Amino acid sequence: MTRVGIVGVSGYSGLIALKLLLKHPDVRLTYVSANTTTGKVGEIWPQLFGQTKLECVKFDAAEAAQKCDLVFLAVPHKISMEIAPLLLKKGLKVIDLSGDYRLKNTRLYKQWYGTDHIDPLNLKYAIYGLPELFRVKIKKASFIANPGCYPTAALLGLAPVVSIYTPLIEQIVIDAKSGVSGAGKKASIDLTFCEVNESFKAYKVLQHQHSPEIETYLKKISAGSEFDFNFVAHLLPINQGILETIYVHLKEKISLSELHKIYKRFYHSDTFVRVLELGTQPELKNVVNTNFCDIGMAQSANGKLLVITSVIDNLYKGAASQAVQNMNIICGFNETIGIL
């Protein structure tokens, strides 16, 4: 029985990881910690009242190493790169849900995260944990950079068209909308109910730190081809879920039904990506609380604009359940166990 731990259990991703791992048949959750919150897990999260005897403790690398074989880091960026090296050095497997190990270029990291990267060594070895695209590498990895929520929906929505039609693509614009849990659990007037409810806005327009992450991995799957890429984020007045409307501008018309077949084939053996029938659009409610990514598509009259719509639950496929999917792969479990 693999012994697993979670660091950062008081945030929303930590909670979902907690819920999934408590029920996972192949692992035992042996260690949970958080930065400022300690005490009984059933008091920190009353929905788990009576469901576990686990105590949340202050993080200690030695204790974590002794109690766990694998650790999930559900802490904010900057903190991950302080903790990860300690655990990796002790031979643990680590799945990091923060943004610290996703951008391989430290200059880019500094530009978007506003701080120097302090662990460039492990940065090299971290594998980007998007199973549908990089499963082979993940299988052999012991350190995973779990993808961001926006990048997960973007890359799954774009992978087939970008990898196959690369030379035809002129530019890509992503209009992304996310529920409020994407901002994390923190006391901020901007996140209070009355400020968010019955409203809607764009934020970090063309300046979101997930933009270079998407671009980095798009380039990987497009064999380095060049196209313009832009990303705009919006805040939806709902708890969970991301929908991205992806505009792919093409140099020439392609066949939509052909494209649809390509998508179906591309994800043929991927349980968690569902390519909807043509004429059907994905809806957030169909993926909330699941590890699914649903994808729809349409085309302009002249055939030169593709509109791909991609939906996930930001806390599940966009964070915690994808992290568990990565664990399943690394540990040789059935990939869908505990998250289907």
Add this chain to the structure above:
Amino acid sequence: MTRVGIVGVSGYSGLIALKLLLKHPDVRLTYVSANTTTGKVGEIWPQLFGQTKLECVKFDAAEAAQKCDLVFLAVPHKISMEIAPLLLKKGLKVIDLSGDYRLKNTRLYKQWYGTDHIDPLNLKYAIYGLPELFRVKIKKASFIANPGCYPTAALLGLAPVVSIYTPLIEQIVIDAKSGVSGAGKKASIDLTFCEVNESFKAYKVLQHQHSPEIETYLKKISAGSEFDFNFVAHLLPINQGILETIYVHLKEKISLSELHKIYKRFYHSDTFVRVLELGTQPELKNVVNTNFCDIGMAQSANGKLLVITSVIDNLYKGAASQAVQNMNIICGFNETIGIL
């Protein structure tokens, strides 16, 4: 033209007062201040962008006194009783939206607000500004304690039955539900969108500070008669609005149609209280953004339990528009001007 000011313009009640007073034909808004926020009103509240040149300044009693004839205090309790005496001393009229001057008994104040009352002198002279019940006194007042949101809905819902059927009443239980703006504008995890949305809870059960306020003024209109009174508050996942379901336990059956006539007659000349037809229940959406209080009623089969339902907008009739109503009365304006 009466010159008015608002102290505490960065909170939700302050915003509504601001919006109402900017459009009020009989007054000129000459002064706005807040504690920590300063700057252009159109930047503090982007919905007013371009609508006013007013600047929000740090509160200064001398400046307020020089610029205003009447001041609204939309600050938290404890702060009101520091500010009010300064303005009253300079001869200004003051309408205080906080809880500081509603409980006449300083011992009771300390018990429920957790601090000593530092202005017992003015406390004596403050008039409780519920126009439908105390209009005559308000007319001559220069210092108004504007009622709390829960008490407004409760007292309007109960006044007719309590004043007329007092000896028959055994006990009263109020099950109150309020939108989130009732908690004010502040950074708190408990008020964040994800914590409140799609949820519901009771809070301060039997221990809400509005409970003694309701009891105090119920006693006033019931000629001192004795009955048990209890109050439970709940948090609704909506922005604005209060609905109170009021259970009046009677010693003997009364006629509902008779009671309904009494209510209609009681509020006959009150524009802002609407007694609905029997068989109709009030809904929050019908009073949101208005100064109305809608009232419905029903009766148990044995006639000994009355169920009165009373709805208001907590920021309007429960705070800012009622404050303007009080101003209208004090200043001799048409009572409904600017708020109908």
Add this chain to the structure above:
Amino acid sequence: MTRVGIVGVSGYSGLIALKLLLKHPDVRLTYVSANTTTGKVGEIWPQLFGQTKLECVKFDAAEAAQKCDLVFLAVPHKISMEIAPLLLKKGLKVIDLSGDYRLKNTRLYKQWYGTDHIDPLNLKYAIYGLPELFRVKIKKASFIANPGCYPTAALLGLAPVVSIYTPLIEQIVIDAKSGVSGAGKKASIDLTFCEVNESFKAYKVLQHQHSPEIETYLKKISAGSEFDFNFVAHLLPINQGILETIYVHLKEKISLSELHKIYKRFYHSDTFVRVLELGTQPELKNVVNTNFCDIGMAQSANGKLLVITSVIDNLYKGAASQAVQNMNIICGFNETIGIL
């Protein structure tokens, strides 16, 4: 492997039953039908797209009997009592989620449901499926009347105090609030988003059909003792969840800490009822999408008013997951399997 079917799969309770039974390790879902909707389950409910090959067919008793050992009826009342006898006659076990078999008194049924009961024979044999109160009888039953959503929260919230302090109880008032899914899935202007969102109202005040159901089973557990009972329902602008604030008026003071111990003891071996610590109030979000019922309590200063708060998810513990819990008991499975 027990073969189970669902009749009425196009409604919300049907959906939850579907999701739970598809994953239940001890049964095989072999038959799903609905009245007007037919076709692939993954098209009727796109969230199940690709998850099952089941086809929803028009109901046929012979086919159901051939394919199933046990059938869930998730159809509206009036339809249940047409279908249930057909299935029972063929020897199937039946768990009925409608209101048709909960009131044993056919006169009462007619009064509250507005129609004659057409299956008085089976009505006699139906066992009220509230496991925490009637587990022993359920174990031997082959026909279950699954409790209503409001009654589930009410009876679990009241059972300990009513069964132990019966003679002290003078009257009980329940102020109940339910999410919109309680009204079912139907095209009605009153249920449209814009009519419900950001609003709140009482409905069927003192006239809800769940009121006699609660009263019936309260009497059962209180040994026939007499007290006044009243029930008021409200519509919460959320998808799922019921919170009931239960006012128990006592003839004399009792000890709250004593009562709390009684509740803890009463539900000691019941996994799904969680009695919260004194001072803590239950919140809907902690039980949504689960089979839990969370209970809190408080007491007035004079000790003669108890305020019990009870929360459940109306579609889970208030309908489908409780139905599965009943199935688990009837079939001799682990009571919590598939629903914890």
Add this chain to the structure above:
Amino acid sequence: MTRVGIVGVSGYSGLIALKLLLKHPDVRLTYVSANTTTGKVGEIWPQLFGQTKLECVKFDAAEAAQKCDLVFLAVPHKISMEIAPLLLKKGLKVIDLSGDYRLKNTRLYKQWYGTDHIDPLNLKYAIYGLPELFRVKIKKASFIANPGCYPTAALLGLAPVVSIYTPLIEQIVIDAKSGVSGAGKKASIDLTFCEVNESFKAYKVLQHQHSPEIETYLKKISAGSEFDFNFVAHLLPINQGILETIYVHLKEKISLSELHKIYKRFYHSDTFVRVLELGTQPELKNVVNTNFCDIGMAQSANGKLLVITSVIDNLYKGAASQAVQNMNIICGFNETIGIL
């Protein structure tokens, strides 16, 4: 005093028109009618209970003509073109809120609205009532085609850049998000609370009937220049409000601060269009229940992609208050009276 009437008072736009016209100081509301709903206005819309003695009657052209000088048609398309000619023939001024008179090309109308246009004569004379762009023509008009909600936000957001930088524009994509009231008041499962709440989806992707309307008037202000145009609509789980994120792809870089100045200048004398400061993004909550359109802008690093964000309240600036604005212009009232 101009006598005005509303046909179609039972829908959401009708309600807002009703509320605005009841308080408008320069007109008297003398006639309200609807198709299927009749009776007291205060019963059809309980929020107006006690506020008006108006009765809603079945539509009769002769009666309307006798009682009114100007009529608002807040009926669905297809019905407008049956009613408008009757009223115009009798010399009334008509402001039509439906889509019937916006597309001048009857072939286009048939293509997008699925029916033949039956009033091509008046179609020629209808003036497109977007005051900020066509005020001069509106002033002399007696028949107004009030713009659609999506087109209002789109055209106001695009007018300055499209009219001044036309030759530089390669293509425009609008990603539009609307609250649920945009779908009207009707019984439909897709519009029920549980189907919409906590979800989000794209709909009528690249096939919305407002797309040709936007394109038609964009061409008008761009002097016929050619560029690709595409439009995707989404459904926001809120009551009111539209936010459009408008992507303008340019052939070469332009200066954002220059563009911002152009926008400020363009709308310099338009009270209801607010160009926000650079760095600020509009939010729905700042325009809800108002006639304002707030506009923000940003630019990609290479300067070739503009992102314009435009927000309005779909029922106000996108329908009823814009209709009143048109009335104010036609009748020679102050343009902002009754809607500021």
